[in-house]
Amino acid sequence: MKKYFKNVAIFIGLILLFAIPFVGQATMEKADENVYLAPDVVHEGNYYAAGNIVEIAGTVNGDIFVAGNSVTVSGAVNGDIFAAGNSVSITGDIDGSVFSAASNIIISGEVLGNVRVAGSNVTIESEIGRNVMAAGSNIILTSNAEVIKHLNLAGAVLDVRSNVGGNFEAAGESMKISGEIGGNTDLYFDKTGKVVFLPPAHLMGDFKYTASEELIISDDVTIDGEVVYNQFVPKVNKKQFLGLFTVGYFLFKLIQLFGLLVIGLVIVSLTKKKVKETADLMIKNPLAQIGMGIVWFIITPIIVVLLLVTVIGMPLAFLLSLIYIIFICLSKVFAGIAIGVMLTKAFGWDKATLIGSMVLGIIALTLLKSIPVIGWLVGLITMWWGIGGLVEIKKRTLKEMK
Numbered sequence: 165m166k167k168y169f170k171n172v173a174i175f176i177g178l179i180l181l182f183a184i185p186f187v188g189q190a191t192m193e194k195a196d197e198n199v200y201l202a203p204d205v206v207h208e209g210n211y212y213a214a215g216n217i218v219e220i221a222g223t224v225n226g227d228i229f230v231a232g233n234s235v236t237v238s239g240a241v242n243g244d245i246f247a248a249g250n251s252v253s254i255t256g257d258i259d260g261s262v263f264s265a266a267s268n269i270i271i272s273g274e275v276l277g278n279v280r281v282a283g284s285n286v287t288i289e290s291e292i293g294r295n296v297m298a299a300g301s302n303i304i305l306t307s308n309a310e311v312i313k314h315l316n317l318a319g320a321v322l323d324v325r326s327n328v329g330g331n332f333e334a335a336g337e338s339m340k341i342s343g344e345i346g347g348n349t350d351l352y353f354d355k356t357g358k359v360v361f362l363p364p365a366h367l368m369g370d371f372k373y374t375a376s377e378e379l380i381i382s383d384d385v386t387i388d389g390e391v392v393y394n395q396f397v398p399k400v401n402k403k404q405f406l407g408l409f410t411v412g413y414f415l416f417k418l419i420q421l422f423g424l425l426v427i428g429l430v431i432v433s434l435t436k437k438k439v440k441e442t443a444d445l446m447i448k449n450p451l452a453q454i455g456m457g458i459v460w461f462i463i464t465p466i467i468v469v470l471l472l473v474t475v476i477g478m479p480l481a482f483l484l485s486l487i488y489i490i491f492i493c494l495s496k497v498f499a500g501i502a503i504g505v506m507l508t509k510a511f512g513w514d515k516a517t518l519i520g521s522m523v524l525g526i527i528a529l530t531l532l533k534s535i536p537v538i539g540w541l542v543g544l545i546t547m548w549w550g551i552g553g554l555v556e557i558k559k560r561t562l563k564e565m566k
Contacts, residue, residue, distance in 0.1 A: 198215055198216060198217045198218075198219075199213045199214070199215040199217070199218040199219070199220075199232070200218075200219050200221070201213075201219070201220045201221060201222040201224075201239065202221060202222055203221040203222055203238075203239065204222065205222035205223070206222060206223045206225065207222060207223065207224045207225065207226070208225050208226065209225070209226045210226040210227045210228070210229065210243070211224045211226060211227070211228045211229070211230075212229045212230070213228075213229075213230045213231075213232070214230065214231045214232060214429060214519045214520070214523060215232050215429065215433060215519070216232060216233045216234070216429060216430055216433040216434075217232060217233065217234045218230050218231075218232035218234070218235045218236070218249075219235075219236045219238070220236070220237045220238070220239050220241075220256075221236075221238045221239045222239045223239050223240045223241075223242075224239065224240075224241045224242065224243065225242045225243070226242070226243045227243040227244045227245070227246070227260070228241055228243065228244070228245045228246065228247070229246045230245075230246070230247050230248075230249075231247070231248045231249060231422075231425050231426070231429060231523065232249045232426070232429055233249055233250045233251070233426055233429060233430050234249060234250065234251045235247050235248075235249040235251065235252045235253070235266070236253045236254075236255070237253070237254045237255070237256050237258075237273075238255045238256045238273075239256045240256050240257050240258075240259070241256060241257075241258045241259065241260065242259045242260070243259065243260045244258075244260040244261045244262070244263065244277065245258060245260070245261070245262045245263065245264070246263045246264070247262070247263070247264040247266070248264065248265050248266060248422040248425055248426065249266045249422075249426055250266060250267045250268070250426050251266060251267065251268045252264050252266040252268070252269045252270070252283075253269075253270045253272075254270070254271045254272070254273050254275075255270075255272045255273045256273045257273050257274045257275075258273060258274070258275045258276065258277070259276050259277075260275075260276065260277045261275070261277030261278040261279065261280070261294075262275055262277070262278075262279045262280070262281065263280050263281070264280075264281045264282075264283070265281070265282045265283065265419055265422040266281075266283045266422070267283055267284045267285070268283060268284065268285045269281050269283040269285070269286045269287070269300075270287045270289070271287070271288045271289065271290060271292075272289040272290050273290055274290050274291050274293075275290065275291070275292050275293060276293040276294075277293060277294050278292075278294045278295045278296070278297070279292050279295070279296045279297070279298070280297045280298075281297075281298050281299075281300075282298070282299045282300060282419060283299075283300045284300055284301045284302070285300060285301065285302045286298050286300040286302070286303045286304070286319075287303075287304045287305075287306070288304070288305045288306070288309045288326070289306045289308050289309050290308065290309055290310075291309065291310045291312070292309070292310070292311050292312065293312050294312060294313050295311070295313045295314045295315070295316070295330075296311050296314075296315050296316070296317075297316045297317075298316070298317050298318075298319070299317075299318045299319060300319045301319055301320050301321065302319065302320065302321045302323075303317050303319045303321070303322050303323070304323045304325075305323070305324050305325060305326040305343070306325055306326065307325040307326060307342075307343070308326075309325070309326035310326050310327050310328075310329075311326060311327070311328045311329060311330070312329045312330075313329055313330040314328070314330040314331045314332070314333075314347070315328045315330070315331070315332045315333070315334075316333050316334070317333075317334040317335075317336065318334070318335045318336065319336050320336060320337050320338065321336065321337065321338045321339075322334055322336045322338070322339045322340070323339075323340045324339070324340065324341050324342070324343055325340075325342045325343050326343045327343045327344040327345075327346070328343060328344070328345045328346060328347070329346045329347070330346060330347040331345075331347035331348045331349070331350070331369070332345045332347065332348075332349045332350070333349075333350045333351075334350075334351050334352070335351075335352040335353075336352075336353070336357065337353070337357045337358075338357065338358060338359075339351065339353075339357075339358070339359040339360070340359075340360050340361075340362060341359065341360070341361050341362070341365050341385070342361070342362035342363065342364065342365050343365065343366075344364070344365075344366040344368065345366070345367045345368060345369065346368050346369070347368070347369045348369035348370045348371075348372070348389065349367050349369065349370070349371045349372070349373075350372045350373070351371075351372070351373040351374070351375075352373070352374045352375075353373070353374065353375040353376070353396065357375060357376075358375075359373070359379065361381070361382055361384050361385035362384055363384045363385075365384060365385040365386070366385070366386045366388075367385065367386070367387045367388065367389065368388045368389070369388065369389045370389035370390045370391075370392065371387050371389060371390070371391045371392070372391075372392040372393075372394070373392075373393060373394070374394040374395070374396050375393070375395070375396050376395070376396045378393050378395075379393070417530070417534070420530075421526065421527070421530045424496055424497055424500065424526050424530075425522075425523060425526055427493075427494070427497050428497045428500065428501065428519075428522045428523070428526055429519065429522070431494075431497060432501070432518050432519050432522055433519075436518055438557065438561070439498070439501060439518065440518055441557060442498055442501075442502075442553045442554065442556075442557045443498065443501045443502040443505050443553075444505075445553055445556055445557060446498065446499075446502040446549060446550070446552070446553040447502055447505060447506055450549060452552070453548075453549050453552030453553045453556060454545060454548045454549045454552055455552065456551075456552035456555055456556060457495070457547070457548030457549060457550065457551035457552030457553075457555070458548050458552075460491075460551055460552070460555050461547075461548060461551055464484065464488045465488070467484065468481045468484050468485050468488070469481075471484065491551050491554050491555070492547065492551065494550065494554060495546075495547045495548075495549070495550025495551045495553075495554060496526075496529070496546070496547065496550060497522075497526065497550070498550040498553055498554060499525075499529060499546035499547065499549050499550035500522060500525040500526035500527075500528070500529045501518070501521060501522045501525050501526075502525065502549070502550075502553070503525035503528050503529055503546075504520075504521035504522050504523070504524040504525020504526070504528070505518075505521045505525065506525075507521070507524055507525065507528060508520070508521045508524065529542075529546060532546075533546075
């Protein structure tokens, strides 16, 4: 139990690391549908931005904290970057480190510090002055990239064409290596994993790998050190399993947080008036909205099952199921927005934007749901609350259309 609380504390710490700058600047430097910092602009101090499309082409003498559907940093940054979104592209030179979570991440500008990223598709095309740690489905380091120190990767498909100055550690299903590794190489595969070495691959240190079968190492790779093979044994190690499960769970929660922020940014940017109206309604009558949410949450699946009995009702059943899933997903976002509006009012932040309130509220809701024992209950009640607000606003919108 102590270890569980410790892991929760670490997770909350990771969220706070990203969240505190936003909380402290709920009004933000920029919080619009689209945010643009022109190339001729020099911003002194930390830069905070949130929007649907965010492009930073100017110079920032400080850290950048940005969230958006599409994020592009093409200007020089004399500090660190914290970026979350659907798509994150960094083409400018960074005199610091990069921390990012997104579906697609591309880094083609020089980074003097570390790179710590998580995404579905991650591509690095430039020199990284220190270490790289990346997790994703597809990870590529092109031949134009270079990692001065250590490289740590975890993903399904890994393609390392760059040179690495230090050690290289990776776990994945499929790997291609064609660069020069200055330190030791340690690879881990499951029973279906494989690695392909392409010229001019050169491992200057020891090569250790764990796999179900011993590799047939081709002449396309030069290995200066010792080759050590450890056989993959598919057995359950409770300690390792719990450790991997914990890391995976909290990484999932962190990515889920960024996903909710992106959805919230898009919704607020496109329908700001309706979002504000829904949040106000949820705050004004919370118990009524929770009650409506409970009824809708229970009744809808029953109606879907009844419709599936008849051939005529099947299309409507699938449509209703889709709406049901969408409402459950959006309920978390709207509950976060309502909580954010309540918090900004409580703190007296009269100038806080709706996007700023959304970011604050979703982060607060994520923290509340991470509390041991009662976190699941908080999540369930806020989901019903959000569903109730969405159902009520849908009814009012349909009446207005009539």
